[in-house]
Amino acid sequence: MGTETRERxxxxxxxxxxxxxxxxxxxxxxxxxxxxPFGSLYHFFPGGKEELGAEIVRRAGxxxxxxxxxxxxxxPDLVQxxxxxxxxxxxxxxxxxxxxACPIATVALESSSRSETLRAACAEVFEAWIxxxxxxxxxxxVPPERARSLVVGLLGALEGAFVLCRAARSTEALEVAGAAGxxxxxxxxxxxxxxxxxxx
Amino acid sequence: MGTETRERxxxxxxxxxxxxxxxxxxxxxxxxxxxxPFGSLYHFFPGGKEELGAEIVRRAGxxxxxxxxxxxxxxPDLVQxxxxxxxxxxxxxxxxxxxxACPIATVALESSSRSETLRAACAEVFEAWIxxxxxxxxxxxVPPERARSLVVGLLGALEGAFVLCRAARSTEALEVAGAAGxxxxxxxxxxxxxxxxxxx
DNA sequence: CCCTCTCTAGAACGATCGTTCTAGGCCAAG
DNA sequence: CTTGGCCTAGAACGATCGTTCTAGAGAGGG
Numbered sequence: 001m002g003t004e005t006r007e008r009x010x011x012x013x014x015x016x017x018x019x020x021x022x023x024x025x026x027x028x029x030x031x032x033x034x035x036x037p038f039g040s041l042y043h044f045f046p047g048g049k050e051e052l053g054a055e056i057v058r059r060a061g062x063x064x065x066x067x068x069x070x071x072x073x074x075x076p077d078l079v080q081x082x083x084x085x086x087x088x089x090x091x092x093x094x095x096x097x098x099x100x101a102c103p104i105a106t107v108a109l110e111s112s113s114r115s116e117t118l119r120a121a122c123a124e125v126f127e128a129w130i131x132x133x134x135x136x137x138x139x140x141x142v143p144p145e146r147a148r149s150l151v152v153g154l155l156g157a158l159e160g161a162f163v164l165c166r167a168a169r170s171t172e173a174l175e176v177a178g179a180a181g182x183x184x185x186x187x188x189x190x191x192x193x194x195x196x197x198x199x200x
Numbered sequence: 201m202g203t204e205t206r207e208r209x210x211x212x213x214x215x216x217x218x219x220x221x222x223x224x225x226x227x228x229x230x231x232x233x234x235x236x237p238f239g240s241l242y243h244f245f246p247g248g249k250e251e252l253g254a255e256i257v258r259r260a261g262x263x264x265x266x267x268x269x270x271x272x273x274x275x276p277d278l279v280q281x282x283x284x285x286x287x288x289x290x291x292x293x294x295x296x297x298x299x300x301a302c303p304i305a306t307v308a309l310e311s312s313s314r315s316e317t318l319r320a321a322c323a324e325v326f327e328a329w330i331x332x333x334x335x336x337x338x339x340x341x342v343p344p345e346r347a348r349s350l351v352v353g354l355l356g357a358l359e360g361a362f363v364l365c366r367a368a369r370s371t372e373a374l375e376v377a378g379a380a381g382x383x384x385x386x387x388x389x390x391x392x393x394x395x396x397x398x399x400x
Numbered sequence: 401c402c403c404t405c406t407c408t409a410g411a412a413c414g415a416t417c418g419t420t421c422t423a424g425g426c427c428a429a430g
Numbered sequence: 431c432t433t434g435g436c437c438t439a440g441a442a443c444g445a446t447c448g449t450t451c452t453a454g455a456g457a458g459g460g
Contacts, residue, residue: 005437021310023223027418037438042419044437049418099313105363106309110221112366113299122367152364152376157353160360163305164352166312167322176352180384205407227448237408242449244407249448 006044008034013052014060019099021106022053022118053107054121060103061125068133078140082154082185086178089158090171098169101162129155142188150188154181206244208234213252214260219299221306222253222318253307254321260303261325268333278340282354282385286378289358290371298369301362329355342388350388354381 012034016025027049031038045052068085075081093101104122111118130151137147157177164173212234216225227249231238245252268285275281293301304322311318330351337347357377364373 019313021221021223023221024310024314026416028416037440039439040437097313101309106306108363108367109301109306109309110224112369113219113297114224119367119369123369126364126367149376149379152373153357153380156360156364156373156377157357158360159363160356160358163308163359163363164326164356167308167319167326169312169319169323173352173356176349177356179349180353184380226446228446237410239409240407 005034005036005040009036009041009044009052010056010059012036013056014103017053017056017107018060018101018103022110027052050115050117053111053115054117057104057107057118057121057125061121061128064103065125065129065132068129069136072136078137078189079182079186083178083182086158086161086174086181089162090165090174090178093162093165093174094171098166101166102159105159105162126155137185137188140189146188150184153184157181205234205236205240209236209241209244209252210256210259212236213256214263214303217253217256217307218260218301218303222310227252250315250317253311253315254317257304257307257318257321257325261321261328264303265325265329265332268329269336272336278337278389279382279386283378283382286358286361286374286381289362290365290374290378293362293365293374294371298366301366302359305359305362326355337385337388340389346388350384353384357381 009030013025013030016030016033027041028038030052031041041052042048045055071085071088072078072081075084089101093099104125107118108122108126111122130148133151133155134144134148137150138144142150157180158174161173161177165171209230213225213230216230216233227241228238230252231241241252242248245255271285271288272278272281275284289301293299304325307318308322308326311322330348333351333355334344334348337350338344342350357380358374361373361377365371
């Protein structure tokens with residue numbers, strides 16, 4: 001069955017796009033990295049690069065989206081879960097020589113004014129992450145609207161920290177964001193309407 | 201003097217790169233948009249696309265960096281200044297059909313694993329923004345280290361919100377980030393070591 | 401007047417881009 | 431055995447990429 005080839009293409013493509021972005025990654029480069037025959041690429045993705053890109057985004061989004069719940073499940077509470085997630089992101093980023101941050105943020109910025117297809121795929125992934133995250137926060141006892149704002153703030157802080165960290169080749173921004181995110185989460189759990197991410 | 205041609209090239213290049221990113225923007229496209237002869241491009245930027253890109257980043261960074269102090273000067277205090285800055289960013293983003301966000305964030309993500317020259321230019325700009333912002337916050341009475349964390353958190357929140365807003369074509373994330381940023385600023389001014397961005 | 405230096409102007413080059421096309425291998429169904 | 435599908439395989443195409451090269455316009459100092 002050749003479906004595993006399709007798999008390899010998406011896998012290799014995701015790794016390349018995460019590091020280089022969409023525009024800088026060639027379709028032939030993906031085929032080579034996946035050790036896939038070039039013809040297969042257009043067989044599995046007749047829509048060409050754009051379709052392949054959208055599929056990579058969705059696929060990487062679904063995989064990366066499982067990380068936050070997984071970390072939460074291993075943490076005693078929400079606040080420590082948030083702290084642990086930012087800390088893990090910092091470790092992983094540094095270990096990859098500041099290459100592996102968010103798998104889709106670069107594509108989101110590159111495509112938002114150029115390809116409606118790609119932009120929509122990124123938006124879809126972000127929204128799924130937010131919805132899933134909100135559910136977890138609501139389960140911890142935070143009112144839905146407040147929970148969503150918290151999660152949007154957390155995700156935004158994470159994405160922004162990735163931008164700064166990759167540029168500076170330093171984890172400072174992730175550390176700051178992690179501490180702030182944890183504090184904001186604690187405030188939301190305490191029912192404060194006060195300071196912190198997510199007070200609207 | 202032909203230096204004004206150089207100016208036009210940087211101007212046009214900045215506008216294109218801001219919307220499309222670095223990789224998707226062609227050097228000939230910049231020349232055409234600037235109504236500059238193509239030969240002039242290599243005359244002014246002998247280092248080719250990379251040198252031009254780095255110059256665009258630095259130039260756009262210097263210009264955009266003047267915005268935050270300007271907004272602050274027109275605001276009664278730091279907290280309202282922060283709020284106003286995020287609000288203005290949201291208005292400008294929406295008015296530009298979600299095209300004009302941070303002029304260098306896309307380049308930062310695209311280049312960080314591909315071009316040391318460009319990555320360094322972006323890092324330089326971010327660091328300058330942070331340094332300048334920290335100075336303003338220190339002037340308002342916050343201890344230096346705390347001030348820097350606050351500013352790093354604010355900038356990260358802004359950049360991340362831009363990513364989410366452009367993808368979603370919505371200003372939600374900027375609104376959340378603005379409220380959180382203002383609250384965190386208030387907390388820092390009050391000397392709280394408690395919740396909010398920048399509590400390390 | 402001429403020489404030099406800056407800047408304009410765009411043709412030309414090789415490389416690479418995404419895409420299309422043709423051809424063959426493989427395997428299950430008839 | 432033959433047919434028809436999926437999938438592999440890569441050559442070929444036109445377009446465009448960044449870069450280099452040649453040539454000339456224009457101004458200023460000797």
